Amino acid sequence: MPHCTPEDLGLAALGEPLADDEAAHLADCESCRGEVARLRRAVDALAVPELAAPGPPVAPPPGLWAGIAAATGVSAAPRADVVAASAPAAGPVPDVVPGPLPAPVEPPTEPVAPVVPLRPRRSRLLLAAAAALVVGLGVGAGAVALANRGDDGVPVAATVLDPLDGSDASGRAEVVERADGTRVLQVELTAGAPAEGYYEAWLLDESVSGLIPLGVVRAGTEEFELPAGLDLGEYPVVDVSVEPLDGDPAHSGVSVARGQLDT
Amino acid sequence: MTGLLPSRTGSGRHRVERVTTEAEPAPAGPAGPDDAEVGRRFAAGEEQALAWAYERWAAQVHGMAVRAFGPGPDAEDVTQQVFISAWTGRAGYRPEQGPLPAWLTGVCRHKIADTWARRDRQRRATEAAVAELNAAPAGGPAPVDSTVADRVLLLGELDRLGQPQRGIIELAFFADLTHTQIAERTGLPLGTVKSHIRRTLERLRDRLEVDGAALHA
Numbered sequence: 001m002p003h004c005t006p007e008d009l010g011l012a013a014l015g016e017p018l019a020d021d022e023a024a025h026l027a028d029c030e031s032c033r034g035e036v037a038r039l040r041r042a043v044d045a046l047a048v049p050e051l052a053a054p055g056p057p058v059a060p061p062p063g064l065w066a067g068i069a070a071a072t073g074v075s076a077a078p079r080a081d082v083v084a085a086s087a088p089a090a091g092p093v094p095d096v097v098p099g100p101l102p103a104p105v106e107p108p109t110e111p112v113a114p115v116v117p118l119r120p121r122r123s124r125l126l127l128a129a130a131a132a133l134v135v136g137l138g139v140g141a142g143a144v145a146l147a148n149r150g151d152d153g154v155p156v157a158a159t160v161l162d163p164l165d166g167s168d169a170s171g172r173a174e175v176v177e178r179a180d181g182t183r184v185l186q187v188e189l190t191a192g193a194p195a196e197g198y199y200e201a202w203l204l205d206e207s208v209s210g211l212i213p214l215g216v217v218r219a220g221t222e223e224f225e226l227p228a229g230l231d232l233g234e235y236p237v238v239d240v241s242v243e244p245l246d247g248d249p250a251h252s253g254v255s256v257a258r259g260q261l262d263t
Numbered sequence: 264m265t266g267l268l269p270s271r272t273g274s275g276r277h278r279v280e281r282v283t284t285e286a287e288p289a290p291a292g293p294a295g296p297d298d299a300e301v302g303r304r305f306a307a308g309e310e311q312a313l314a315w316a317y318e319r320w321a322a323q324v325h326g327m328a329v330r331a332f333g334p335g336p337d338a339e340d341v342t343q344q345v346f347i348s349a350w351t352g353r354a355g356y357r358p359e360q361g362p363l364p365a366w367l368t369g370v371c372r373h374k375i376a377d378t379w380a381r382r383d384r385q386r387r388a389t390e391a392a393v394a395e396l397n398a399a400p401a402g403g404p405a406p407v408d409s410t411v412a413d414r415v416l417l418l419g420e421l422d423r424l425g426q427p428q429r430g431i432i433e434l435a436f437f438a439d440l441t442h443t444q445i446a447e448r449t450g451l452p453l454g455t456v457k458s459h460i461r462r463t464l465e466r467l468r469d470r471l472e473v474d475g476a477a478l479h480a
Contacts (some may be wrong), residue, residue, distance in 0.1 A: 010461035016441055042467035045413040046421075047436045050331040050373050057322035059344050065317060071347045076314040078321070087322035090334035093440045 013039035057087035153178040157257035167256035173238040204237040302363035376414040
């Protein structure tokens with residue numbers, strides 16, 4: 001019986017069954033088996049489930065684009081509602097974050113921390129997903145500068161941000177509508193660096209029962225793209241909070257400046 | 264600094280449902296060109312094409328990342344890196360060689376393999392540090408996980424294959440098709456498929472035995 005052909009050795013390395021004669025020879029021939037083993041090293045390394053053709057799609061979390069925009073400098077942005085609707089989100093992600101997760105922030109000694117928890121974590125993320133948020137995540141976290149967009153747009157609403165309860169933060173916020181119909185909120189903040197954590201900008205409704213997180217703010221001017229279809233009449237209050245770096249996306253309940261847009 | 268927000272009324276829930284319901288039917292259809300055109304514009308460096316590519320294929324890429332690492336920071340990092348690398352490396356994408364989503368899948372394989380390799384480096388660094396702490400006798404550095412290194416090397420070699428060799432071996436490796444099924448799928452003669460498979464496997468073997476040996480030494 002002659003040795004297996006090189007073609008058959010390749011198929012054997014891929015785990016395909018050979019014809020009876022060839023299979024019988026391979027079982028007995030050390031030389032052919034050695035060849036198959038050498039060819040199989042590549043098969044074993046690459047033909048693994050993790051590298052297989054794409055399986056079920058999973059919608060990326062809404063903050064992911066911000067890092068791509070920051071790293072590439074690309075100012076065109078995908079429509080968040082289209083991305084969110086393209087596939088289910090990753091299972092119960094927010095509830096199985098690896099590693100220890102701090103309990104919901106409810107300061108045990110303080111009688112009031114009424115903002116947190118807002119609502120079940122899952123719903124909050126759905127709101128976030130649907131609302132096209134630019135919440136920092138991973139690479140290039142934080143506000144995405146939209147400065148080089150090229151068209152300055154028309155101011156459609158503005159407010160002064162007044163300091164709250166002894167804070168030293170103040171500023172101004174303005175909503176600008178660009179030529180293409182998209183809107184940005186420009187936040188101009190004057191404030192010292194927070195003792196810990198970071199500042200975050202939000203839009204609230206007047207009863208403060210609905211919140212839309214916009215992203216990280218530093219002293220200076222930052223811009224946030226507003227979700228398409230957002231009714232500013234429904235969320236007219238611009239709020240700046242101090243957020244601890246605890247991984248909890250909810251409002252901390254500690255606001256430092258606020259103003260109501262005159263729409 | 265304690266401007267506490269007043270208590271919630273719980274009225275937000277209906278808003279959530281409304282917003283998500285609106286999001287569902289959002290069609291990608293009229294808002295952009297067909298996939299092939301997106302691929303050509305992507306290759307040409309048109310920024311809007313990156314946004315369209317993300318709308319259409321980020322879920323496919325993220326699905327692969329989540330399958331490899333579970334939901335969380337590693338998968339999110341992979342998905343971001345795929346689109347960042349694809350954009351900065353768009354000169355390497357040739358629309359005539361295949362559709363953009365297939366190319367993104369290839370980039371995603373690289374990023375998954377890179378993440379495994381990075382984890383392996385971290386593991387060895389940790390083991391080395393522990394060994395030092397224990398004042399263990401110098402036994403040389405912890406061994407590289409050779410499979411992890413092989414994958415990075417082999418994915419690079421796949422990138423160098425022309426068509427139809429590359430498509431054939433990818434169907435065998437990643438779609439788990441037999442050579443008969445590959446012949447049916449591609450319309451190529453059985454003998455041609457078999458000989459491409461053999462030549463590609465030999466090429467990958469040589470790459471591992473020549474460069475892989477140097478790498479692991």
